């Protein structure tokens with residue numbers, strides 16, 4: 384098996400090299416998940432860095448990242464494999480035209496061989512990669528339904544998938560599995576129980592500043608501090624959708640693009656769409672409310 388970090392501190396450092404800033408608690412579950420070979424289940428609000436951690440982990444470990452993006456109506460078979468129907472048709476026509484002597488059985492066996500198999504994420508993840516087993520990201524599992532969960536539970540249980548025409552394909556080395564959920568619904572206990580669970584919360588001021596420093600290094604300290612203090616206050620406000628870390632980063636980039644060196648009520652009004660994505664939330668934060676929050680944020684920094 385390829386090298387994995389030997390301590391929680393090493394996990395933190397490895398992720399930091401990928402510009403992913405994680406707290407001790409997250410580094411601990413990542414470490415344990417690698418050490419024990421258990422899937423990592425991360426739940427939290429949108430934009431808190433759940434998807435990104437799988438990317439950082441794959442890059443840090445030098446593994447392939449295989450992503451299964453979940454959606455409503457995703458069914459088990461299309462998550463595993465598909466037959467390359469057009470290629471099968473062409474090959475059949477060619478066989479017919481040449482009037483070859485191949486028996487019907489031989490032809491069918493040929494058509495349903497690996498040459499015509501299109502691997503989808505769950506099957507791909509069973510294949511070894513150059514640096515070792517890949518990282519399998521099963522993203523936004525809450526978007527699928529219970530039958531799919533049940534199927535996943537089985538696939539993750541023994542790390543094997545079955546293609547009826549080919550038989551069972553088993554991972555020599557199990558993939559490193561990361562599941563995420565934005566918690567639009569509760570994921571079933573049975574699936575959670577198989578995993579190590581971590582709730583990904585919004586970062587505190589200090590960590591969010593570190594994230595900005597890593598992701599938007601061009602931003603001056605003053606601008607970053609004001610942006611973070613402002614966004615942190617927005618998260619306590621009565622909003623329909625609270626801004627995530629992704630929004631903080633976007634906002635800082637927008638402000639830089641406008642050459643802003645500090646926040647002002649005007650510049651906030653012009654750029655609020657980078658932070659808030661619902662008109663009601665934006666309307667609530669326009670004008671005097673933004674000025675009030677900015678004053679509070681400044682007082683806190685000073």
Ligand SMILES: Nc1ncnc2c1ncn2[C@@H]1O[C@H](COP(=O)(O)OP(=O)(O)O)[C@@H](O)[C@H]1O
Pocket residue numbers: 402403404405427428429430431432433434435436563594597598628629632
């Ligand atoms: N701890 C972190 N360190 C560095 N960047 C982060 C962190 N958390 C979030 N981000 C940034 O926020 C963006 C959105 O994160 P993402 O993983 O897509 O959120 P989620 O999957 O939770 O909705 C990422 O592209 C990344 O740039």
Ligand SMILES: [Mg+2]
Pocket residue numbers: 430433434435522563
């Ligand atoms: Mg995500």
